[in-house]
Amino acid sequence: MRRLAPHHREALVQTHLLGRPYDEVAAELSIPVGTLRSRVFYAMRALRSAMDEMGVSL
Amino acid sequence: VSADDEAAHRGLRELLGSYALGHLSPADDDRLRAHLDGCPGCRAQLDELAPLADRLGLVDARAFGDVPVPPPTLGEDVRRAVTRARAERDADELARRRAAAAGQRRRRWVGTLTAASVVLVALIGGAMIGRATAPDPGRVPLEAISMEVGTDEDVTVESADLVDHTWGVELRIVALGFDAGETFRAEFRTTDGRLVPAGEFRGVGTRTMTCFLQSATMREDVTQVLVTDESGDTVMFSDL
Numbered sequence: 001m002r003r004l005a006p007h008h009r010e011a012l013v014q015t016h017l018l019g020r021p022y023d024e025v026a027a028e029l030s031i032p033v034g035t036l037r038s039r040v041f042y043a044m045r046a047l048r049s050a051m052d053e054m055g056v057s058l
Numbered sequence: 059v060s061a062d063d064e065a066a067h068r069g070l071r072e073l074l075g076s077y078a079l080g081h082l083s084p085a086d087d088d089r090l091r092a093h094l095d096g097c098p099g100c101r102a103q104l105d106e107l108a109p110l111a112d113r114l115g116l117v118d119a120r121a122f123g124d125v126p127v128p129p130p131t132l133g134e135d136v137r138r139a140v141t142r143a144r145a146e147r148d149a150d151e152l153a154r155r156r157a158a159a160a161g162q163r164r165r166r167w168v169g170t171l172t173a174a175s176v177v178l179v180a181l182i183g184g185a186m187i188g189r190a191t192a193p194d195p196g197r198v199p200l201e202a203i204s205m206e207v208g209t210d211e212d213v214t215v216e217s218a219d220l221v222d223h224t225w226g227v228e229l230r231i232v233a234l235g236f237d238a239g240e241t242f243r244a245e246f247r248t249t250d251g252r253l254v255p256a257g258e259f260r261g262v263g264t265r266t267m268t269c270f271l272q273s274a275t276m277r278e279d280v281t282q283v284l285v286t287d288e289s290g291d292t293v294m295f296s297d298l
Contacts (some may be wrong), residue, residue: 001122009122016079017119030131034069041075044107051113 003050008043015040071100078107079114198223200230203283207294211235216266218296222277229256229271229283236261240288244271247282 001009014025015036026036070093076082077090094101200219207213213235221228229244236242236259244256257271283296 001117012114013119013122015076015081016114017117017122022076022081034072037076038072040079040081041072041107044075044078044110045103047110048106051110 001047004043004046008039008046011036011039012043012047067097070097071103074100074104074107078104079111201277203296203298205231205233205283205285205294205296208292211293213293215294218283220277220280220283220298223272226272226274227256227277227280228273229269231269231271231285232266233269234262234264234266236263236267236293237287238263242288242293243286244269245284245286246273246275246280247284248275248279249281253284 001012004012010029011025014020014028015022022033022036026033029036031039070090073082073086073090077087082090094104198221200221203218203220205215205218207215213233216232216234217230218233219230221230227246229246231244238261240261241258242261243258245253246256247253254273254275256273256275259267259269259271261267281298283298285293285295287293
């Protein structure tokens with residue numbers, strides 16, 4: 001997680017780890033909900049790449 | 059594939075993360091599932107992302123709860139600040155030119171008087187600037203050390219510090235109670251066990267004494283600070 005870009009990590013932390021509603025998080029970050037969903041997607045892709053690089057099997 | 063189709067496809071693909079984490083509304087969920095049926099590329103992406111959901115479930119949110127997020131207006135704030143600073147600088151420049159022009163006019167009338175004033179102001183200003191910018195030899199990084207005074211000694215240490223100079227080490231002691239008139243010797247013990255002299259001082263009895271004692275030994279080589287009296291007895295010491 002620490003290898004992710006701050007805005008990607010923030011998207012995952014707020015929406016998934018803290019379980020906050022997308023509209024609330026998006027408003028706080030002053031971005032559209034669609035952008036937040038997109039950040040979650042790219043954060044997960046980056047996370048997958050990082051785990052592959054680290055040799056973590058899923 | 060048209061540009062609209064491409065944008066629509068990208069929009070659906072970017073839902074895959076939220077879908078894999080179970081965040082989508084039922085309507086979006088159905089929409090994406092219908093898309094997945096006909097899109098092998100998105101299905102492959104989903105296969106890669108889906109296993110992360112379980113892993114993320116094991117992550118402790120508290121470890122990342124304080125992720126610093128720059129305020130959304132940061133960029134705009136910086137731009138405004140730069141614009142404001144630039145405007146102020148331009149205004150200052152204009153004012154400076156006007157003042158210079160006005161000064162030139164005045165000098166025609168009071169040339170001699172102004173010259174005398176400038177010399178006076180320069181002298182005072184120079185002295186003030188010199189005083190303000192002169193290096194303060196007293197401000198050096200001090201390393202406080204704890205001096206242990208021998209049991210039968212009547213010495214009180216108010217402060218003891220080492221100064222790590224480029225040319226050696228210095229011991230600064232503020233203390234009282236050294237027998238008046240008696241000579242005391244300060245030494246540094248080095249890593250190889252030698253005692254290196256740092257200087258001597260004369261006791262002034264109950265008056266507080268400030269003493270700077272120096273040696274060419276480097277700070278990193280000093281393992282002990284020692285002060286002895288004329289008969290060689292230890293008055294105080296500090297193991298470093």
